[in-house]
Amino acid sequence: MAVDIKILDKIIRETVSAIEKSRDQIYSIAESAHHEYQRVREEIQDIRLEVAKIIDEVNKLEIEEKRARIKLMEVSKDFRRYSEQDIKSAYEKAQGIQIKLVMLREEEKTLRFKRDHLELTLKRMKDTAVKAEKLVSQVGIAMQFLTNDLSGISKKLGNLHDMQQLGLSIIRAQEEERKRVAREIHDGPAQSMANIVMRAEFCLKLLELNPSMVGGELISLQQLVRQSLQEVRKIIFDLRPMVLDDLGLFPAIKRYCEDYKTKNLLNVEIVFLGQEKRFDTSLEVAVFRIIQEALTNIKKHAKARHVIIKIELMPAKINVYIKDNGCGFNIESVKPGSGGSGYGLVGMRERIQLLKGAINILSEHGKGTEINFWIPLQNE
Incomplete structure (x- = not known):
């Protein structure tokens, strides 16, 4: 095709x-x-x-x-x-x-x-x-x-047939993400904003008819604005963690793993070797998204109880090692399908290839999965 x-x-x-x-x-x-x-x-x-x-x-x-x-x-x-x-x-x-x-x-x-x-x-x-x-x-x-x-x-x-399917999967994922964000904005901040406008108009009328009631209405309006602000912040964080831009790769991974442990009741151990520093934006985003995709796959398929993530910063490259004690799988049997399955691993490989790195995945039924990848730093 x-x-x-x-x-x-x-x-x-x-x-x-x-x-x-x-x-x-x-x-x-x-x-x-x-x-x-x-x-x-x-x-x-x-x-x-x-x-x-x-x-x-x-x-x-x-x-x-x-x-x-x-x-x-x-x-x-x-x-x-x-x-x-x-x-x-x-x-x-x-x-x-x-x-x-x-x-x-x-x-x-x-x-x-x-x-x-x-x-x-x-x-x-x-x-x-x-x-x-x-x-x-x-x-x-x-x-x-x-x-x-x-x-x-x-x-x-x-x-390349698989790469064609990957591109279509990326587009579908983008559209699904747009729908999700649009739905969240429509059901959350958009509804709240409309309500705020109506309440503000009501306050203006109260100023003329019964000024003594304006204070209570303004307090209620203030609470509604705060709620809308919290919803907007949540949507922004889902689109991209602010800490990745503000503090860098390592703090962003720590924050994400802490939230991941809390939400999924799964023990995640993180080990950093080397001196933390800032990298090129494309590299930080790639490493963060690959680790995020790996943890997402573990949550969906691995049935694991423990995950260890080791990040080693070397003079010429960054090494990342991810291991879980889940059920494992047959790597050869995992191929991108029409239902969207299998594209996570393909997407991880593609991100790493674009940055001229390499990835190795080892897995066996009943013995968990190991993901090891590295990305060069010569462009830094």
């Missing part, structure tokens, strides 16, 4: 185009978050000026109020010198100053509360902008992978 390279290249171009549009949308979100951040910061500055102005007025009124009380005490004691009208006038003046002082203090309290709330909002907006910028960078890496690596793969698929 021959591979139509033109159709495959067209699919890749369309995939790249779709990712470019997504990158532009994420960039737009980042820009909007930045502008909103600037607006909130200016609003906080204005509130601070108003608070300072009110504090100054309160200080002046406190002096006036003290003088008015002294005056009232003075006229109240000397009936021969001051008339009843003088006493009444002094009382009304003192009372008026006290009322104004109470109102100013309440206004100051309200502004301080609003300022504190806006400062929390400012922090969240800044975090959103930073995360959106990181996501733009990550999408750029995916673009680089598609335009470089997959375009190279498509040229090799002309006469």
Whole structure:
């Protein structure tokens, strides 16, 4: 069965185009978050000026109020010198100053509360902008992978049936991943955002009809926004662990294995040999994904209780050894099938070959599986 390279290249171009549009949308979100951040910061500055102005007025009124009380005490004691009208006038003046002082203090309290709330909002907006910028960078890496690596793969698929099936499997996996992400966004953050808009409109109406109820509604709205933020963070982490970009390969593997142990109740032992450092992005992603695929296969098929992962950093290459005590399998019998099975091992081999490395897999029924691969570091 021959591979139509033109159709495959067209699919890749369309995939790249779709990712470019997504990158532009994420960039737009980042820009909007930045502008909103600037607006909130200016609003906080204005509130601070108003608070300072009110504090100054309160200080002046406190002096006036003290003088008015002294005056009232003075006229109240000397009936021969001051008339009843003088006493009444002094009382009304003192009372008026006290009322104004109470109102100013309440206004100051309200502004301080609003300022504190806006400062929390400012922090969240800044975090959103930073995360959106990181996501733009990550999408750029995916673009680089598609335009470089997959375009190279498509040229090799002309006469290789298994490689053709691998390419189709990758495309199917991409589409399934898109559906999954779209479904999660639709059922989670998208629904929450729509609800937030409705609740915000309801708060605006309450401001006109019953302002006393606005506080409770805003607290509820705040909880809903936090929930939406948690859902977005989960989706972002599923797409790509932030720790891989922020801290590097070794911390990302540690974090993934810790989560893997917790979710699957399976003991995973990790051994690092050599000095930890950062590598080229393509190498870090390849090693991480290969280990991830190996652990996924162990969870699905091996029925293992213990896994050991040994990563050895050498001057010219990185060695990775993965062994489980599962049921094992016949390597010769595992071939890529129409149902999508067997493509995990093919994908692992293909990633390693693209980086000019090598892989060796040993397995036997009842004796577990050993995966040993190495990738050169001469490009570093």
